[in-house]
Amino acid sequence: MGRPRLIPACGAMLRRDLTVAWRRRSDIAMPVLYALIVTMLFPFALGPEDTLLQRIAGGIVLVTLLLAMLLTLDAMFSSDIEDGSLEQLVLSPQPLELLLGMKILAHWITTALPLIVITPLLAAMLHLPTAVIPVLLLALLLATPLISLFGAVLVALTAGTRRSGMLLALMLLPLCVPAVIFAAGAVAAAQQGLPWLAPISWLAAALVLAVVLAPLACAAALRIALDA
């Protein structure tokens, strides 16, 4: 009758969210299609001029991907609240922070990872030099989990309110800005042949901080949302 150990519990949680996401594959495809369509439209709107597209390619890809991530953000906890799963998570003998961390990881895997996989394609469509693509990918690998973590805290904070989408977008904007600035800064520096490690390090530092603090904030916010 032993209480289950932590690692299998986290594994069960992660597998649950990934299975649910896989059963709703069309939801995963939506951000990817959105990013593809937006990136495809830019050359049509701006004209197929190589130099112009090259200059703005990094920025376009970054902003498109971050916006695509927001599409699925507000659904992160809503289904769990509606069907009562969240109550069961709160009452389970496991630290809620870790379980929510697993949920955030599942969100990143199902939303951000497919986007990162198609990034080389998006970058190539905008004539981004091949040498810069690894830096872009590195910047995305650090910036997208940051958005997932920040987003999760805000979704948890607005979980109790009806139609929280607008509020969520307004609150997330200022948190996205630093991530975009540093990621775009790294890409621009790499494009100009300058050292790009400093902005990447800033992103990494912010990510470390967010990995530790965001699940704690999420757990506290959701406990308060249920206690009403």
Added chain:
Amino acid sequence: MTVSIPHTPLLEARSVSFFRRDEAVFAPLDFDVHPGQLTLVEGDNGSGKTTLLRVLAGLLHVGAGELRWRGAPLRRSECAGEILFLGHQLGLKADLSPHENLRIAVGLHGQRAGTSIGSALIEVGLSGYESEPTRRLSAGQKKRAALARLLLLPATLWLLDEPYANLDRAGIALVNHVLKWHTDSGGAALVSSHGTTNFAGDTVRRIHLHE
């Protein structure tokens, strides 16, 4: 199997009440829950049955009064996993099958010795539906899948909010059977209902809630 009731109650409530907008949802309550005991929480709609159970589960904070667990002030970190709450929302993912849902519950809460997911599903009458997505089950079948969780998880105190809702005659008998099995093996349960249940326990205690 005879169970001697130990001296210390499992759960003690000492003038417990809960406030919503500074208004008490129910009058201060005093009661004990002993191992092997069934307690029925009765009251009309809106009298605070669900609120009481959510307070006891720890989802809502205690407004006033004190809760004690095994003789000591109740701390959630100590009794987590020993208290199992089944509310109106059953906590089943609609995209997963009953078997997958139960496997997750076992992964999070642990498993009662000598039980298996397969046998629990058979016992609640869901054999043949193990791998059907829960969204395709009827309301009563979903309830049965949630009842299978009670059989599997190693909890001592069950807090069941309207467990009879949506169930047919056989389902009601199943709930009573499961409750008897739980109390016979030393567990305790608080069950809410709005009055018209065929409650088949011999040592039933009742808590009345009034507006």
